[in-house]
Structures are given as structure tokens and as C-alpha cells.
Amino acid sequence: MSDDRPAPVLRAEGLMKTHHGEGAPARAVRGVDLCVRQGEFVAITGPSGAGKSTLLHLLGGLQRPDAGSIWLDGESTDTYGEARWAVERRKRIGIVFQFFNLVSNLSVADNVELPALLAGTSPKQARTEREALLAELGLTGKERSMPGELSGGEQQRVALARALVNHPPLLLADEPAGSLDSKGTREVMRLLSRFHQRGQTIVLVTHDARLASAADRVISFFDGRIADDAELDGGTTPPRRSGISGVLELKD
Numbered sequence: 063m064s065d066d067r068p069a070p071v072l073r074a075e076g077l078m079k080t081h082h083g084e085g086a087p088a089r090a091v092r093g094v095d096l097c098v099r100q101g102e103f104v105a106i107t108g109p110s111g112a113g114k115s116t117l118l119h120l121l122g123g124l125q126r127p128d129a130g131s132i133w134l135d136g137e138s139t140d141t142y143g144e145a146r147w148a149v150e151r152r153k154r155i156g157i158v159f160q161f162f163n164l165v166s167n168l169s170v171a172d173n174v175e176l177p178a179l180l181a182g183t184s185p186k187q188a189r190t191e192r193e194a195l196l197a198e199l200g201l202t203g204k205e206r207s208m209p210g211e212l213s214g215g216e217q218q219r220v221a222l223a224r225a226l227v228n229h230p231p232l233l234l235a236d237e238p239a240g241s242l243d244s245k246g247t248r249e250v251m252r253l254l255s256r257f258h259q260r261g262q263t264i265v266l267v268t269h270d271a272r273l274a275s276a277a278d279r280v281i282s283f284f285d286g287r288i289a290d291d292a293e294l295d296g297g298t299t300p301p302r303r304s305g306i307s308g309v310l311e312l313k314d
């Protein structure tokens with residue numbers, strides 16, 4: 063097949079992950095193949111316990127799969143250890159979680175600049191990037207605040223700034239509006255859409271069909287597997303199956 067589609071930023075094949083906790087082993091991810099191309103905004107939805115967070119953790123190298131492989135920009139990560147994944151996350155993958163995960167004893171400015179400094183950006187450049195992002199995210203004037211002094215929505219915007227400060231080709235977001243009220247949720251979604259319009263590749267995990275409808279491709283995840291994978295409008299790949307009419311209706 064001739065292929066003039068954008069290059070894959072992320073590819074996974076045969077991913078499996080079983081958690082061994084206190085109770086019975088949880089087969090969270092049971093064989094996932096996935097390809098995310100440059101510029102795509104992919105939402106992964108599904109019920110609680112379906113394995114969405116586990117999948118996202120595997121894709122970001124925060125957990126290792128029991129089987130299967132992941133490629134970043136076409137490069138196999140099979141030989142990556144913890145340290146290498148940490149470096150790749152700094153450069154290539156921004157991650158936003160449900161509960162912000164800001165460093166509580168660092169100011170907003172320092173939280174955003176830290177990943178840039180760790181990646182070797184000069185202090186001057188890190189400051190410039192931080193100023194631009196905070197302005198973009200409506201947080202000018204909050205630089206010296208501590209995370210605990212901000213609202214949930216503001217903290218999540220700081221987390222977004224931190225995830226994007228190194229211009230990662232890929233943004234992974236796990237319920238980034240999960241702990242926010244509806245206003246905060248709208249804000250986060252508006253910002254994600256804006257970054258997407260500028261070409262940011264995004265993989266968003268969410269329970270919420272309304273949030274998923276901001277994406278251009280929706281993957282339904284069920285019982286550790288992809289149950290459905292569909293383009294919402296005129297995307298880069300044809301729908302494999304439909305069955306998401308409920309989501310489509312929410313789009314307007």
C-alpha cells in the first residue's frame with residue numbers, strides 16, 4: 063500500500079501487562095497493537111479498570127510490558143532501561159496525569175523550567191520557554207506562586223506547561239481533567255485542542271465521551287484490548303469500525 067500518511071510517532075505491537083498485586087493477577091493489557099501518527103489527537107476511552115492507565119504507562123515507559131514492543135519515531139525501545147526511558151521522556155514525551163504531580167515545594171516557574179533545565183536547556187532559554195507557555199496558558203502573574211496556592215484548573219495548566227516545555231513530539235495525558243470541575247475541564251480541553259491544531263500529537267485517556275469528542279480518533283478500550291478504533295472526521299486513516307455514534311453526536 064502506498065503510504066503518504068504522516069510518520070508514526072508511536073507504535074506498539076502485542077503489548078501485554080499483568081499486574082501482580084494483593085489479589086488475583088489483573089490482566090490489564092492483553093495484546094494491544096497501536097500506531098499513532100504525527101499530528102493525530104487520539105482519545106482512549108473505556109470503563110474503569112479497562113486498563114487505559116496501564117496502557118498509557120507502558121507507552122510512556124513508566125511501566126515495562128510483559129510482552130510486546132514499542133517504537134518511538136520508528137526506533138525500538140526494547141533495549142531501553144529506566145534511565146534511558148527517563149531521558150526519552152524528557153525529550154520526546156510530555157506526560158500529564160489526573161492529579162497534576164507538581165513538585166509542591168517549587169514555585170510555578172521552577173516546576174515548568176525544571177524539565178527544560180534537566181534536558182540541558184540554558185537557564186535563559188528555559189525562562190523564555192516558561193514565560194511563553196505560562197502566558198499562553200493564562201498563568202502570567204502566577205510564576206512565584208506555589209502549587210498549593212493555585213486552583214485545580216490552574217495546577218493542571220502548570221502541569222501542561224511542564225509537559226510541553228521541551229516541545230515533545232508526543233503528549234500523553236491520563237484523565238487530565240479528571241479531578242476538575244466542568245469549567246476546569248473545558249479549559250484543559252480547549253488548551254489541548256489548541257496545541258493539537260498547531261500540530262501537537264496527543265494521546266488522551268479519558269472516561270468522558272465529551273472529552274473524547276475533541277479528538278480526531280477515538281479508541282474504545284475494553285478488558286485490556288482495543289474494542290473499536292475510529293476516525294471522527296476526515297482523519298488520516300479510514301475507520302476500521304464505527305459504533306461511536308453517541309460520541310459523534312456530542313461533537314457539536
Ligand SMILES: Nc1ncnc2c1ncn2[C@@H]1O[C@H](COP(=O)(O)OP(=O)(O)OP(=O)(O)O)[C@@H](O)[C@H]1O
Nearest residue numbers: 081082083088090109110111112113114115116117
Ligand atoms: N499497580 C497495580 N497493581 C495491581 N493491580 C493493578 C495495578 N494497577 C492497575 N491494576 C489493575 O489493573 C486493571 C487495570 O487498571 P488501570 O488503572 O489500567 O485501569 P483504567 O482503565 O485506567 O481505570 P480508571 O478508568 O478507573 O482509571 C485494574 O483491574 C486494576 O485494578
Ligand SMILES: [Mg+2]
Nearest residue numbers: 114115116236
Ligand atoms: Mg486510569
